[in-house]
Structure formats: C-alpha cells, structure tokens
Amino acid sequence: MKKFFKTGLLLMAISISVVACRETNDNEVDDIRAEAGADIKVSEDGSKVKIKTDDKKVKIKTDDDGNYKEKVKIDNDDN
Numbered sequence: 452m453k454k455f456f457k458t459g460l461l462l463m464a465i466s467i468s469v470v471a472c473r474e475t476n477d478n479e480v481d482d483i484r485a486e487a488g489a490d491i492k493v494s495e496d497g498s499k500v501k502i503k504t505d506d507k508k509v510k511i512k513t514d515d516d517g518n519y520k521e522k523v524k525i526d527n528d529d530n
Contacts, residue, residue: 490503500511508524 490501492501493499498513500509502509502511506526508526510522511519513519
C-alpha cells in the first residue's frame with residue numbers, strides 16, 4: 452500500500468509540474484500589437500522583425516552568428 456501511495460504522489464507531482472510549466476499566452480505578439488498600436492511582422496524562424504507605427508518603421512535582422520542589424524526610419528510629417 453505504501454508503494455502505491457508513493458507512486459500516486461509522484462505521478463501527481465509530475466502532472467502538476469507539467470501543467471504549471473505550459474505556456475498560457477499563445478498570442479503574445481497580438482497583445483503587444485494591441486498595446487503599441489503597431490503593425491508587427493515576425494518571420495517564421497524569428498530572424499526578421501518589422502515594426503511599423505504611425506511615425507516610425509523599425510527593421511531588425513539577425514544573422515547566424517547572433518549579430519543583429521537594426522534600421523530605423525522616422526517619418527516627419529510636420530507640414
């Protein structure tokens with residue numbers, strides 16, 4: 452009976468840890484987009500990111516070595 456009880460507690464602890472560690476927010480990019488009011492595009496592998504707001508465009512590219520290049524274009528419509 453002790454063996455059954457210990458095995459049950461172990462399985463319960465493992466199942467709780469698996470459920471607790473799973474990711475709950477699948478739409479993280481959508482949440483950021485809604486908060487920032489920006490158009491965010493991310494490539495499938497995550498190496499390219501484009502962010503466009505009303506007055507700024509940002510492009511971020513990452514190469515295989517982990518280095519990144521960032522381009523920022525600011526639109527000034529002060530006519």
